[in-house]
Amino acid sequence: MSSIKDSVTVNEDDANLLVLIIDTNQMNWTKVANKQAMGNCLTLQQILRQLLAFINAHLALKHDNEVAVIASHIGVSKFLYPIPTTRQKTRRSHGDSDQSSNSNMYQRFRVIDDQVTSNMKALFENEALKSCPDKVSSMMAGALSLALCYINRITKSDEIGHIKSRILIISVSPDSPYQYISIMNCIFSAQKLGIPIDVCKISESDNSVFLQQASHITGGRYLRLSIDQSRGFLHFLMKTFLPDRFVRRHLCLPGDEKVDFGAACFCHKKTINIGYVCSVCLSIYCQQLEECSTCRSKVTNGVKRSKTNESL
Amino acid sequence: MSKPSSKSKEFFIDIDDETQNVNQQSGYVWEEEYKRSWDVLQEDEDGSLKRSIDHLQNRLKRKRLLRDTSTIRRGIIRNMFLIIDLSEAMMEKDLRPSRLDLTLSYAEQFILEFFDQNPISQLGIIVSKGGVAERLTGLSGNPMDNIIALKNKKNIDVDGEPSLQNSLELARSSLIHTPTHGSREILLIMGSLTSCDPGDIYESIEDLVKDNVRVSIVGLSAEVQICKYICKRTKGTYGVVLNEAHFKDLLFEIIPPPPVSVAQSNSKLVMMGFPSSVNQSSPYLCACHNKPVTSGYTCARCNSNICDIPTECPICELTLVSSPHLARSYHHLFPVENYTEVPWNSATTTHCFACQISFPSLSERTLPKNLETSSGRYNCQKCNQHFCIDCDVFVHEAIHNCPGCLATSQNNLKSLMGQVNGNFENYENYEKMNLS
Ligand SMILES: [Zn+2]
Ligand SMILES: [Zn+2]
Ligand SMILES: [Zn+2]
Ligand SMILES: [Zn+2]
Numbered sequence: 001m002s003s004i005k006d007s008v009t010v011n012e013d014d015a016n017l018l019v020l021i022i023d024t025n026q027m028n029w030t031k032v033a034n035k036q037a038m039g040n041c042l043t044l045q046q047i048l049r050q051l052l053a054f055i056n057a058h059l060a061l062k063h064d065n066e067v068a069v070i071a072s073h074i075g076v077s078k079f080l081y082p083i084p085t086t087r088q089k090t091r092r093s094h095g096d097s098d099q100s101s102n103s104n105m106y107q108r109f110r111v112i113d114d115q116v117t118s119n120m121k122a123l124f125e126n127e128a129l130k131s132c133p134d135k136v137s138s139m140m141a142g143a144l145s146l147a148l149c150y151i152n153r154i155t156k157s158d159e160i161g162h163i164k165s166r167i168l169i170i171s172v173s174p175d176s177p178y179q180y181i182s183i184m185n186c187i188f189s190a191q192k193l194g195i196p197i198d199v200c201k202i203s204e205s206d207n208s209v210f211l212q213q214a215s216h217i218t219g220g221r222y223l224r225l226s227i228d229q230s231r232g233f234l235h236f237l238m239k240t241f242l243p244d245r246f247v248r249r250h251l252c253l254p255g256d257e258k259v260d261f262g263a264a265c266f267c268h269k270k271t272i273n274i275g276y277v278c279s280v281c282l283s284i285y286c287q288q289l290e291e292c293s294t295c296r297s298k299v300t301n302g303v304k305r306s307k308t309n310e311s312l
Numbered sequence: 313m314s315k316p317s318s319k320s321k322e323f324f325i326d327i328d329d330e331t332q333n334v335n336q337q338s339g340y341v342w343e344e345e346y347k348r349s350w351d352v353l354q355e356d357e358d359g360s361l362k363r364s365i366d367h368l369q370n371r372l373k374r375k376r377l378l379r380d381t382s383t384i385r386r387g388i389i390r391n392m393f394l395i396i397d398l399s400e401a402m403m404e405k406d407l408r409p410s411r412l413d414l415t416l417s418y419a420e421q422f423i424l425e426f427f428d429q430n431p432i433s434q435l436g437i438i439v440s441k442g443g444v445a446e447r448l449t450g451l452s453g454n455p456m457d458n459i460i461a462l463k464n465k466k467n468i469d470v471d472g473e474p475s476l477q478n479s480l481e482l483a484r485s486s487l488i489h490t491p492t493h494g495s496r497e498i499l500l501i502m503g504s505l506t507s508c509d510p511g512d513i514y515e516s517i518e519d520l521v522k523d524n525v526r527v528s529i530v531g532l533s534a535e536v537q538i539c540k541y542i543c544k545r546t547k548g549t550y551g552v553v554l555n556e557a558h559f560k561d562l563l564f565e566i567i568p569p570p571p572v573s574v575a576q577s578n579s580k581l582v583m584m585g586f587p588s589s590v591n592q593s594s595p596y597l598c599a600c601h602n603k604p605v606t607s608g609y610t611c612a613r614c615n616s617n618i619c620d621i622p623t624e625c626p627i628c629e630l631t632l633v634s635s636p637h638l639a640r641s642y643h644h645l646f647p648v649e650n651y652t653e654v655p656w657n658s659a660t661t662t663h664c665f666a667c668q669i670s671f672p673s674l675s676e677r678t679l680p681k682n683l684e685t686s687s688g689r690y691n692c693q694k695c696n697q698h699f700c701i702d703c704d705v706f707v708h709e710a711i712h713n714c715p716g717c718l719a720t721s722q723n724n725l726k727s728l729m730g731q732v733n734g735n736f737e738n739y740e741n742y743e744k745m746n747l748s
Contacts (some may be wrong), residue, residue, distance in 0.1 A: 077719040084663040084670050107480055142719030145711055149666035152706045181646060182713045184639040189710040191430070208343045213636060263586040263635040273588070273612040274630070276581035279389055279493035280572075281645060297579040 001121050015064040017154055019147040022051065022080075024071045024120065025138040028172045032202060050234040051170065052116065063286055066163070068150055069116050071144035072171075073123055079146065080119040083113055124275060137176030140169070140210075144186035144197075149194060164245050166220070168198040175210045187214045191291045196220035198241050202230050216229045248268040266294065351720035384567035388641050389582070390433035391451055392426070394419065394458075394499050398441035401504035401533065407556055411503050411532050412555060419501070422457050422563050427455040429567050429644075432622055433638040434493070436486065437461060438479050442472035443508040451486060452621045453631075454600075456669035459479035474502070476538070477509035477516050480527070484516075488523050493580035496525045497548075499566050502539060503532040513538065520546050524569065530562045542661060569644050585612030585630045587621060592619040599626050621657050643712035651690035651704050659687035664700035666707070666715040670701065 002057035029044040059065050106111075144167070151165040167190065190197055191241040197220040203267040204227050215222040223240050225233065243251055265272050265286035276285045292297055377619060398417065434451040437458055448461045461467060480498065487496040493733040498520075507513075520527060520542075528548035529539045535552050543550035551562040567683040587609035595604035599622065601617040608619045622633040665671045671688050689698040696715030699707065707714060 040449050082668065111456055139719055141713065142715060145664055145707075145713045145715035145718055148711055149664075149703045149715055150668065150708060152710075153669055153702060154669035156702060179510065181639070181642050181719075182718055184636065187636075187713045188640055189712070190709065217636060263638075274583065274585050277584045277633075278579050278738070279582055280579040282641055283387060284584075284635075284638070285581065292579050292581075295579065299579055299581055307510055307547075 007063070010249075012246050014164045014244070014246060015062060015066065015162055016058070016094070016121065016244045017066045017151065017163050018055075018058050018153060019068045019070065019165065019167045020051070020055065021070045021072055021140070021143045021147060022048075023138050023140070023169070023171045023173050024073045024123065025173045026064060026124070027074070028174075032172060032230070035204060044115065047170070047233060048117070048120065050237065052113050053234055054237045054242070055112060055116075056106075057238060059108060059112070060117055061242070061244070064162075066154070067112065069112075069145070070143045070146055070150075071120060071123055071247045072138040072140045072169075074138060077139040077142035078119075078123060078297055079150075080123075081115045083115065083119065094175075094245075096221055137155045137179070138173045139179075140171070140173075140176070141179040141182035142188060143170075144183065144190075144214075148186060148189055148195070151193070166196045166198060166245060168200065168241050169214075170200050170202070171208055173289075174206060175208050180210065181212045183214070186219050190214075190218045196245065200237065200241065202227065202233075252281065320669075346433050346539045387572045388429050388432070388499060388569055388644060389429070389494040391487055391490040392433065392435045392497040392499060393396075393438055393487065393492045394422070394435060394501075395438045395440060395479045395483060395505045396447075396501050397474040398439045398468060398470045399457040399472060399504040400470055401601075403505070404533075407532065407553070407559065412468070413502055414488075414559065415503070415532070416462055416468065417555070418490060418560055418563055419462060419544050421560075422567070423455050423458050423462075425564065425567050427453070428640075430569060431640045432631065432633055434490075436483075436684070438483055439467065440474040440479040441470060441479070443475050445475055445482045447482060447486070451490065454620065471541060473506055474504050475509055476500075476502075476507035476542075477511060477513045480516055480520060480542075484523060484525055485522055485524055491580070491582070492524075493582055495570060495572075496523065497566075498527045499563075500527065500529045500539075501532070501563075502529055502536070505533055505536060508536070517542055517735060519547050528566055530559070532559070569641075578622050583630065584636060585625070586611050587618065587632045590617070646712075648708055648712055649693060649707070651692050651699060654687050654689035654691045654698055656687045659689050659698075661698040664703055664705040665697040665719075666699055669700050669702075671698070683711075695720050 011255045026044065029047070033043050041253065054191060055067050055069070058067060068178065073082050083109050100168045147158075147167050151167075155161075155165065156162055187197070195218060197211075197214045197218045199208070201208050201222070201224045203210060203224060207224055212222050214220070221240055223236065225236060229236070263272060263275060263284055264270060265275055266283050267285050267287070267289075270285050270286065273282070276288060277283070278285070278292040278297070278299075279298050280296060281292065284291060284295040289299055363634060380502055383620035394413060398412070402410070402415065404411050405411070407414045414645065423435065426433070432453070434453050435455075435458060436451040437448040439446050439448055448467055449458050452458070479500070485496050487498075490496060517708040526548045527542050529550050531539060531550070531552040533549075533552075540550050542548070542649070543579040549565065551565075553559040553562060589607070589609050591607045593606070595606050596617060597603065597613075598605050598608055605617070605619050608617055609621055609632065610617055611625040611628060611630060611632060613630045614625060616625060616627040618632060622631070622637045624631055659671070661671060688700060690701065690704040691698055694715050695714060696700055697720065699716070703715070
């Protein structure tokens with residue numbers, strides 16, 4: 001399965017495009033904050049500050065490094081940076097930030113920091129999203145699709161193949177079962193394009209099965225931080241996810257264990273070694289059935305080979 | 313020698329008018345009129361050619377895109393033999409660098425893409441030369457074995473005439489042993505106009521029909537009546553190559569799983585093993601290649617060591633897959649609907665929803681008069697978001713997800729996905745499979 005991703009050659013002087021997907025589900029961040037011991041609360045705000053430091057570090061590594069930030073929110077996924085703005089608007093926002101923030105700051109860092117922060121604020125203030133019934137999960141499949149389209153555009157516009165992309169997901173929400181197929185589709189196209197997906201999961205006990213597969217299949221890094229560890233969030237980010245694709249080949253990074261993708265049958269949800277797969281819809285069962293419960297097609301007995309049914 | 317007819321309608325489900333027109337316009341390379349290509353291009357008011365070039369390119373990109381997304385069943389599990397003509401006719405240099413070299417390099421790409429799109433299918437290779445057919449590889453689920461066989465110089469000498477009948481019979485004799493739940497297909501790349509057959513080929517064709525083998529042929533020189541007849545009888549497709557790019561298009565049309573006829577509404581439950589992976593410090597021999605390895609999988613039934621999946625266990629013949637392999641095929645079951653072109657009067661958006669590139673605005677609409685103008689926006693009818701041409705192509709060919717549908721406030725993602733294919737009432741089943 002790895003034959004395709006190895007075909008991408010990375011060089012030392014490549015520019016790196018980092019697409020950062022931040023899970024901004026407040027519900028789950030609040031849960032994380034509540035679980036922590038009093039006094040060292042890690043809120044989304046603090047995480048954001050550390051992420052901005054991480055983004056700046058990434059940009060500082062090379063003059064032509066690029067970054068894009070996407071929020072995977074409740075009920076919506078949205079670009080936080082870059083967003084297309086009309087010319088006057090950008091000028092106005094520059095004017096604003098001149099007064100509010102440190103004028104000693106490197107211009108490019110400031111533009112990105114301001115845009116990410118203000119767009120995230122706008123996202124949280126959006127009333128329409130507060131009525132979304134599914135508050136537990138976030139729109140990770142949408143965010144991944146957006147990231148891949150953006151990478152596709154940047155890669156296409158760069159004719160000499162100088163830009164190497166990768167995706168980093170900061171996740172705090174549990175997997176949403178409804179997104180299984182769409183997330184898998186994203187993973188396979190990322191694999192085909194040779195884009196590694198790095199995952200940083202902040203959770204006390206659960207691993208994200210989907211995202212674990214994402215980093216395993218695409219050759220990215222998967223790191224789970226327990227809530228206690230997440231106090232050193234920036235430290236982990238810098239050490240694990242900052243090295244670009246060229247440098248990684250020379251490093252021994254954490255989280256490179258083998259993942260087993262056990263299959264579970266659709267009927268009892270138990271893990272199986274040998275199962276029966278419907279030839280029409282690929283559902284998995286642990287026993288022979290009369291009718292496939294997913295696609296409702298009648299199952300002909302595998303022993304009798306009735307040729308009249310086959311018309312191909 | 314007749315001119316290649318563009319694909320005939322009865323065999324092709326997903327034909328769109330535009331493709332057909334384009335095919336009819338272009339003939340053989342040498343028949344092409346002397347075209348003054350610079351006449352088509354016109355400068356815009358800034359004296360730049362870029363926009364009108366872009367416009368032409370976009371039309372080409374979209375041409376290949378429009379796909380059939382109706383809810384037909386597709387045969388996901390396929391058994392295919394790739395038959396390659398190695399007759400002396402393959403040394404012709406009308407395709408560059410030569411028919412043979414181009415065929416071999418496209419065959420390699422075809423095999424990789426075939427297994428990428430059909431992960432639990434099997435493919436074997438047969439070559440035909442000097443009046444005989446020879447099986448290079450048997451049916452297997454491993455792309456590398458097939459590619460290595462094609463790379464071996466010993467296997468690809470050319471000699472004499474091909475034998476249509478011998479190679480079809482050889483493929484058929486291997487295919488009839490495959491279980492009936494999978495499709496049986498033959499893809500033949502034929503450079504020669506003649507064939508050296510030992511008997512009555514019409515009998516062989518009737519046998520192929522009886523055994524449900526679908527034969528598709530790609531001709532490299534000219535249309536041959538018998539090839540056309542074979543494809544028609546066995547419900548395959550027949551195409552004759554116009555130029556190098558068209559060759560690739562014809563081959564790659566075979567890659568998406570073929571639709572299954574309505575009559576075959578019954579499914580089969582296929583026994584498959586989900587092997588566990590092993591990692592050992594000391595090397596051991598694998599059952600498939602007898603080579604020392606340190607990591608791999610163990611067969612779920614007989615515990616033999618396999619180096620890679622998906623494959624069939626060489627000892628007990630159980631199909632071995634992992635759940636991501638099955639997931640790779642799901643996009644055939646839930647295709648993204650085609651986007652529609654947005655006319656200028658409803659082109660209100662300023663940038664592509666997915667990649668954020670800015671769209672041409674109404675004021676920039678000025679294009680050379682001889683080109684129909686396009687707003688450059690394509691609309692998803694489910695989520696009503698607008699996408700650029702590149703994202704349109706990328707979404708339908710690579711991701712197989714509509715970013716708009718997944719990224720906008722969709723409270724009813726489930727019902728939305730349910731609509732994609734009415735057959736799949738218990739769609740959630742898929743999603744739960746990896747959560748336990
Ligand atoms: Zn089924
Ligand atoms: Zn076995
Ligand atoms: Zn786009
Ligand atoms: Zn859509």
